[in-house]
Amino acid sequence: MYGNAYIDPNEKANAMLAGEDPIKLAEFEARIARGEKIEPKDWMPKEYRKQLIRMIEQHGHSEIIGALPEGTWITRAPGFKRKLALMAKVQDEVGHAQLLYSAAETLGKSREDMINDLITGKSKYSNVFNYPAYTWADACIIAWLIDAGAIINQVANAKGSYGPYCRALDRICTEESFHLKYGHDNVVTLATGTPIQRKMVQEALTRWWPPIMHFFGPSDKISSHTEILMRWKVKMASNDDMRQQFLNMYVPKIWDLGLVIPDANLKKNEEIGKWDYTEPDWDEFKRVINGGGPCNAERLAVRRMAEEKGRWVRAALLRKDEKYVTPLA
Amino acid sequence: MINSLDPRIKREQINEDNTIAPLTEMDQFETYEVFHQKKRGDQHVHVGIVHAPNAEMALLFGKEQFGRRGLSVNIWVVKTSNVFASDYDDADIFETVPEKQYREAGGYKVMDKINKYKKENKA
Numbered sequence: 460m461y462g463n464a465y466i467d468p469n470e471k472a473n474a475m476l477a478g479e480d481p482i483k484l485a486e487f488e489a490r491i492a493r494g495e496k497i498e499p500k501d502w503m504p505k506e507y508r509k510q511l512i513r514m515i516e517q518h519g520h521s522e523i524i525g526a527l528p529e530g531t532w533i534t535r536a537p538g539f540k541r542k543l544a545l546m547a548k549v550q551d552e553v554g555h556a557q558l559l560y561s562a563a564e565t566l567g568k569s570r571e572d573m574i575n576d577l578i579t580g581k582s583k584y585s586n587v588f589n590y591p592a593y594t595w596a597d598a599c600i601i602a603w604l605i606d607a608g609a610i611i612n613q614v615a616n617a618k619g620s621y622g623p624y625c626r627a628l629d630r631i632c633t634e635e636s637f638h639l640k641y642g643h644d645n646v647v648t649l650a651t652g653t654p655i656q657r658k659m660v661q662e663a664l665t666r667w668w669p670p671i672m673h674f675f676g677p678s679d680k681i682s683s684h685t686e687i688l689m690r691w692k693v694k695m696a697s698n699d700d701m702r703q704q705f706l707n708m709y710v711p712k713i714w715d716l717g718l719v720i721p722d723a724n725l726k727k728n729e730e731i732g733k734w735d736y737t738e739p740d741w742d743e744f745k746r747v748i749n750g751g752g753p754c755n756a757e758r759l760a761v762r763r764m765a766e767e768k769g770r771w772v773r774a775a776l777l778r779k780d781e782k783y784v785t786p787l788a
Numbered sequence: 789m790i791n792s793l794d795p796r797i798k799r800e801q802i803n804e805d806n807t808i809a810p811l812t813e814m815d816q817f818e819t820y821e822v823f824h825q826k827k828r829g830d831q832h833v834h835v836g837i838v839h840a841p842n843a844e845m846a847l848l849f850g851k852e853q854f855g856r857r858g859l860s861v862n863i864w865v866v867k868t869s870n871v872f873a874s875d876y877d878d879a880d881i882f883e884t885v886p887e888k889q890y891r892e893a894g895g896y897k898v899m900d901k902i903n904k905y906k907k908e909n910k911a
Contacts, residue, residue: 498876500876501876531796550852550856554852554853557838558836561836561837570816571810571811571812571814574811574816578808579810593793630835634857756790757790757797757802757804760802760804760805760806761797763806763807763808764800764802764806766811767806773841774815776817776841776842777815777817777841781814781817781818782818782869783813783814783819784818784868786819786821786837786868787821787873
């Protein structure tokens with residue numbers, strides 16, 4: 460489950476290519492233009508490596524942290540079948556993190572360094588997970604709509620240029636399709652259920668709509684920086700385009716259930732084929748991504764606790780002759 | 789103490805400022821490359837890596853990570869450090885040329901000769 464990596468719009472494009480060998484750079488760009496993938500030991504610009512590590516790492520962290528608000532509902536999920544399904548989903552999310560961390564590792568950042576950067580708050584993860592899942596219906600809305608958003612992002616990124624990331628995403632997307640069906644099934648059950656169930660799912664949707672609109676990130680500034688990342692197939696679609704795609708696919712499905720989306724301006728502009736909506740509150744987005752959300756502190760504290768409690772086991776299992784080499788693919 | 793909505797987290801009584809020592813090198817162990825066989829008769833196919841302290845645990849993690857859905861009958865794990873790979877920069881060693889048709893079944897065309905022979909020798 461993941462939105463778009465947050466790219467600092469103030470980063471300067473001219474610094475991106477500084478010091479790169481022009482011949483190697485041309486070969487690299489030609490390879491991508493031919494639709495070929497880049498593999499770990501290939502020559503690549505420093506900035507390509509840096510942006511991919513940051514992006515894949517954030518994606519991995521999002522899977523781990525995203526499992527926390529959902530994991531808490533396993534014991535309270537209504538019925539045995541839903542407990543099993545939610546356990547399977549949470550296991551998938553943690554598995555996705557491992558696939559993604561592995562892909563980032565091939566670019567030269569160790570898994571230890573990535574975990575350290577997560578638990579100290581240096582690395583970001585998807586902002587939506589800084590909000591709590593108050594009720595079972597919140598967990599259902601997450602499983603349906605947040606995973607839906609994640610699939611849109613991941614399907615786009617799976618066509619990117621870095622081989623290990625694409626391979627991880629192909630596997631991830633297959634599994635996410637189960638999450639989406641499972642989440643939809645849960646929301647439909649509540650929305651077509653008793654008045655209390657309907658009220659519960661409506662309230663959860665109302666709570667989650669602003670974070671869902673934040674999910675793909677603010678409008679991309681059309682900068683030469685973004686242009687280069689798109690040419691290198693690191694960034695595959697603009698944040699606004701992905702948000703539009705999400706609205707196009709899911710607003711009708713939400714309306715089908717007679718649920719109310721808390722945005723009076725939300726409607727499809729048939730002339731241009733795009734959705735009008737109230738601009739999300741980006742100050743709130745920035746406040747939360749920088750640590751001010753309701754659950755930021757809790758998420759990281761729980762993650763640190765887990766890491767600390769497992770440390771002695773890992774230390775006991777470590778053999779002296781073990782030697783780390785970077786994974787091949 | 790964190791006042792969480794989540795009863796499980798509340799029970800843990802975690803402090804928000806529970807700073808921990810950073811993970812040190814090798815905390816997450818070395819990696820194993822995982823090869824997965826869907827069904828008997830298929831080739832084992834490389835599917836990714838797992839971090840593990842030994843081969844037994846690598847097999848366990850490999851099964852959890854790559855064999856929890858669909859068909860699986862067998863997996864192999866190999867320490868990444870034991871894999872020797874060719875270099876992408878040397879990809880030209882695999883280049884082939886049209887003259888190498890002698891290696892291909894399609895390089896051998898005899899029907900023209902046979903037809904010609906049959907035509908000329910029609911008695």
